[in-house]
Amino acid sequence: MSDQPIIELKNIDVIFKEPEREVRAVDDVQLSINKGDIFGIVGYSGAGKSTLVRVINLLQRPTNQAAVVKVNGADLLKLNAKELRTKRRKIGMIFQHFNLMNALTIADNVDFALKKSGLSKVERQQRVAELLELVGLADKSHDYPSQLSGGQKQRVGIARALANRPDILISDEATSALDPKTTASILGLLADLNRKLGLTIVLITHEMDAVKQICNRVAVMDAGKVIEEGDLLQVFSQPRAELTKDFIDTTTHIQSSLAVVEQQAIVQNLQPGEVLVQLGYVGAATDQPLITTLYKQFNVSANILFGNLEILQDTPVGQLLVVLSGTPKETQQALRFMQENDVQVTVLKSGDKGGN
Amino acid sequence: MLNFLNQVMPNVVENWSGDTGMVTGIWQTLYMTFWTTLIGGLIGLALGVALVIYDEQGIMANKAVYSILDKFVNVFRSIPFIILLSVVFPITQFIVGTTIGPKGALVPLIIGTAPFYARQVQNTLVQIDPGVIESAEALGYGPWTIITKVYLREGLPDLIRTSVLTIISIIGLTAMAGAVGAGGLGYIAVSKGYQRYQNDITIVATLLILVIVFIIQGLGDLWAKKIDHR
Ligand SMILES: Nc1ncnc2c1ncn2[C@@H]1O[C@H](COP(=O)(O)OP(=O)(O)OP(=O)(O)O)[C@@H](O)[C@H]1O
Ligand SMILES: [Mg+2]
Numbered sequence: 379m380s381d382q383p384i385i386e387l388k389n390i391d392v393i394f395k396e397p398e399r400e401v402r403a404v405d406d407v408q409l410s411i412n413k414g415d416i417f418g419i420v421g422y423s424g425a426g427k428s429t430l431v432r433v434i435n436l437l438q439r440p441t442n443q444a445a446v447v448k449v450n451g452a453d454l455l456k457l458n459a460k461e462l463r464t465k466r467r468k469i470g471m472i473f474q475h476f477n478l479m480n481a482l483t484i485a486d487n488v489d490f491a492l493k494k495s496g497l498s499k500v501e502r503q504q505r506v507a508e509l510l511e512l513v514g515l516a517d518k519s520h521d522y523p524s525q526l527s528g529g530q531k532q533r534v535g536i537a538r539a540l541a542n543r544p545d546i547l548i549s550d551e552a553t554s555a556l557d558p559k560t561t562a563s564i565l566g567l568l569a570d571l572n573r574k575l576g577l578t579i580v581l582i583t584h585e586m587d588a589v590k591q592i593c594n595r596v597a598v599m600d601a602g603k604v605i606e607e608g609d610l611l612q613v614f615s616q617p618r619a620e621l622t623k624d625f626i627d628t629t630t631h632i633q634s635s636l637a638v639v640e641q642q643a644i645v646q647n648l649q650p651g652e653v654l655v656q657l658g659y660v661g662a663a664t665d666q667p668l669i670t671t672l673y674k675q676f677n678v679s680a681n682i683l684f685g686n687l688e689i690l691q692d693t694p695v696g697q698l699l700v701v702l703s704g705t706p707k708e709t710q711q712a713l714r715f716m717q718e719n720d721v722q723v724t725v726l727k728s729g730d731k732g733g734n
Numbered sequence: 735m736l737n738f739l740n741q742v743m744p745n746v747v748e749n750w751s752g753d754t755g756m757v758t759g760i761w762q763t764l765y766m767t768f769w770t771t772l773i774g775g776l777i778g779l780a781l782g783v784a785l786v787i788y789d790e791q792g793i794m795a796n797k798a799v800y801s802i803l804d805k806f807v808n809v810f811r812s813i814p815f816i817i818l819l820s821v822v823f824p825i826t827q828f829i830v831g832t833t834i835g836p837k838g839a840l841v842p843l844i845i846g847t848a849p850f851y852a853r854q855v856q857n858t859l860v861q862i863d864p865g866v867i868e869s870a871e872a873l874g875y876g877p878w879t880i881i882t883k884v885y886l887r888e889g890l891p892d893l894i895r896t897s898v899l900t901i902i903s904i905i906g907l908t909a910m911a912g913a914v915g916a917g918g919l920g921y922i923a924v925s926k927g928y929q930r931y932q933n934d935i936t937i938v939a940t941l942l943i944l945v946i947v948f949i950i951q952g953l954g955d956l957w958a959k960k961i962d963h964r
Contacts, residue, residue, distance in 0.1 A: 437871055459876070466874035477865035480964045481888050490883070491873050522963040538873075 384545060384578050385411040385434055388446040392429050392438060392602075403429040404440075405602035411595075413545075416572050416579045418589035418610070420625055421599030427582045430599065431548050434580065435469045436462060450545060467494070470539030474551035476531040478523040484534050485510065485519035491541035509537040513567065529560035536567065540577075547571070548580045553588060565591050586629045590614070590690060598622045614688075615660045615695055616722070630686040632656065632697045636726070639683045639699050648729030652703040654683075655713070658722035661693045668721065678704035678712040699726075706730055743934035749926060754917075756935075760942060762836045762918035766908040767946075769840055771901050774847030778900075781807060781848060782855025783881055789860070793867060793877055810849040815907055818842045819914055839908070839916030847904055854896040862888050891962035898954035902947050909943065919943050 392404035403426045411417045421427050432438035433447060436454050440447065447454045452465060478487050488506045497505060510516045513533035523531055532552055539547055549568065553561040569592040571577045581593060589596050589610070596614075597607040598621055606619045617623045627633040636656075639645060645654050659668075672678045684699040702709055716723050740747050749755050781803065787793050788800040813821070819842045826833045826841040862885060870884045886893070909920025919939045927936030 435872060437868060463874040463876060466872060469872070471869065471872040473865055473869060475863070475865050477863065477869040479866055479884065479888055481890060481961065490870075493879065493883070494874065524964055535869075538869075542873075 382413045383410045383448075384413040384415075384450055385409070385580070386446065386448040387430075387433065388448075389442065389444040390430065390433055390440045390447070391442040391445065392426070392433065393441045402602045404433065407602075407604050409597065409604060409607070411578065411580060413578055414572070414576055415595050416569070416581060416593045418593035418596040419580065419582045419599060420584060420586060420589055420596065421621075422584060425599040426602040427599055428550055431550060431580055431582055434546070434548060435466045435471065463494075467542040468544045468546070470542070470544035470547040472532065472535045472539050472547065472549050472552045474554045476523070476528075476535045476555075478531060478534055478538075480523055483520050483522055484515060484526070487523065487534055488537045488541055491538045495542060505541065506537075509541060512540070513537045527560075528556050529564060532556065532560075532564055533567070536564075536571075540571070540575075544577070546578045546580065548582075550582045551584070552581075554583065554585070561585075561588065562591070568592060586625045590629055590688065594691060598625065611660060611690055611693055611695065614690055615658055630688070630697050632684070632686060632699065635684045635699065640727070642683065644681065644701055645683070645727065648701070648727060649703070650729050651706040651709050652701060652729040653709060653713070653725050654699065654701050654727040656722075656724040656726055657696075657698040657700055657716065658724075659696050659720065661695075668716070672702070672712050672715075676704060676708045676712040676715065678702050678708050743938060745926075745932040745935050746938045749922075749932075749935060754922070754926070756919075756922060756938065756942070759917065759919045759922040759939065762916075763905065763908050763912075763920070763943070763946065766836045766839055766843060766911065766916065766918055767901065767904050770843040770847055770904045770908070771897075773840075774844040774904070775851060775897065775900070777844065777848040778851025779855055781852035782859065783885065785852060785856040786859045786885065787877060787881065791864065793871065793880055807849040807852050810845060811853065813846075815842070815846045815910055816914075818846050819911060834915050836917050839911035843904065843907055843911060846907055847900065850903065851897075851900045854900060855893065858892040858896050859885050859889050861892070891958045891964075894954050894958040894961075898951055898958075901950050901954075905943060905947060905950075 387407060387409040390404050390407040394401040394403055407430060419427050419431065429438055433440055434449065436447065445455065449465065449469065454462060454465060457465065479490065482490065485506050488509050489502055492502045492505060495502070506519070507516065510519055513536050515530060515533050515537070518526065518530065523534065526534070535552070553564050556564065565588055568579055568581070572579055581588065583589060593610050595608065596610050597604045598619060599605065600621050606613060606617065606622045613622060614626060617626055623633065648654065669680045672680055679702070681701040681703070682698055683701060685696065687694060687696045702712060704712065713723055713725070736747070746756065751757050785800065785803055785807070788796045788803065790797065790800070822842045822845060823833050826838055829841055830837050832838045866888060867880060867884060870880050908916070908918050909923070912918040912920030913924045915921070919942055923936050923939035926932060927939060
């Protein structure tokens with residue numbers, strides 16, 4: 379999480395020319411990922427996530443001249459085939475469908491990554507044992523992939539990707555084929571590797587939950603463009619793009635709960651001085667006894683209809699759907715007070731303006 | 735014992751050894767099958783691999799090269815073997831110095847086999863998960879390593895199975911070549927058995943061909959099964 383970029387993508391276009399049409403899979407993307415980041419990239423299917431990350435190790439070449447792909451200071455587009463292959467060994471990659479070789483044992487699958495490592499046979503065996511130990515599969519080394527569960531296969535994929543001690547690990551939907559519990563354990567392993575080895579991780583996913591669990595930065599992609607990018611907390615607490623809000627809602631359920639909340643009698647029959655508000659707060663603001671303060675200071679009572687509290691990067695982030703009631707004047711004062719105290723206030727419905 | 739054999743298959747016993755005997759026939763069939771498998775197999779394998787890597791989705795995608803190879807294979811695969819036998823006479827004469835006997839049959843056999851096998855190899859290798867190929871590319875491997883360590887290794891069980899099919903069809907071709915003068919069990923079954931009304935020879939020669947086929951099929955299946963871990 380230093381400020382030193384390890385991956386710099388500039389002006390990236392990838393256009394696929396089909397007989398009938400052109401697909402702009404990646405459209406003028408600028409992205410800078412710092413050393414030690416766990417950088418999440420979210421977006422719906424077809425947004426261009428895979429195509430974009432495949433540009434990082436040039437499995438996919440940008441189709442425009444102006445593109446720049448810098449990894450660890452090296453301008454990859456200026457390298458010849460052999461130099462590029464050497465660089466690729468320092469960029470590990472794991473995949474949704476694991477992509478292990480069925481014909482090889484677990485140990486041989488990991489060993490496969492070491493063919494050009496220059497290590498002796500004995501050193502390679504040691505390294506493989508070490509890696510399988512790291513991912514918790516030491517006892518499976520002689521099994522074949524078909525004998526493993528999905529989570530175990532992904533661990534083999536991780537061991538293989540780490541074999542050449544890469545600085546960067548790209549994870550393309552690596553947990554999308556796994557159940558929630560296994561997903562959590564794989565994400566835990568990635569977070570561990572980030573901490574222990576200082577590994578920079580690029581995590582592509584369509585599950586906001588995964589991003590929430592381990593990322594410190596996040597980019598949202600839509601139709602080939604990065605439409606929002608920033609610090610996890612900032613994007614999470616103050617999303618700008620509609621799509622980002624949709625994604626966040628998949629884990630907080632605030633928007634989807636709104637429909638239910640609006641059906642409730644108390645919301646249907648808001649009186650003057652009553653408002654339905656969405657309150658969002660991050661970190662310190664959460665610690666204040668907000669609801670109590672509203673009552674004591676402004677004589678405004680708060681009826682919490684829905685709440686979601688998360689701990690993101692050790693910081694509490696809360697979202698509440700609340701009906702505030704007091705006299706119209708008191709309610710207005712209470713709203714102003716909250717805004718002044720860094721609580722994000724969105725009035726969703728008010729009983730004042732002739733609300734039904 | 736010999737008495738009994740003499741009674742049920744007198745012509746087989748009489749024609750067992752000698753220049754045009756059964757034993758020679760077995761060897762000639764094995765000789766033609768072996769060399770055709772080896773040389774035709776290698777050419778076919780190379781062509782098949784080339785078809786896969788130069789394919790639009792391949793690791794060395796190249797439309798021009800692919801389309802030349804593709805047409806080449808199609809043309810040679812379309813020529814009926816019996817016609818190939820006579821058409822390639824001059825080439826055969828040039829390469830092996832004779833157009834008769836098992837050796838003379840090798841050139842048409844190889845030309846008849848290689849394109850057929852190339853397609854089999856292509857069809858087998860394109861089924862390998864592109865993701866596995868991609869992961870090898872991500873590990874920094876070039877075409878040679880990917881061909882030898884991924885395509886041929888992952889594809890091995892199915893390659894063995896298609897190779898068995900190809901060898902069996904080669905045995906079929908040797909019989910056809912035999913009928914027009916290449917020797918071998920096919921020649922014996924037709925010229926000495928069928929055409930001279932010596933049915934016991936026809937039957938025994940056929941059975942011998944079947945035995946060879948079953949042995950190859952059995953060994954191939956066993957091997958493929960042993961190394962298949964899907
Ligand atoms: N090799 C290709 N040829 C043509 N079009 C392609 C190719 N690869 C991807 N595309 C197109 O580019 C767009 C982006 O695809 P991409 O795989 O990058 O999306 P994604 O965000 O990874 O989606 P998913 O979540 O489904 O994996 C899609 O419209 C896809 O159809
Ligand atoms: Mg994808």
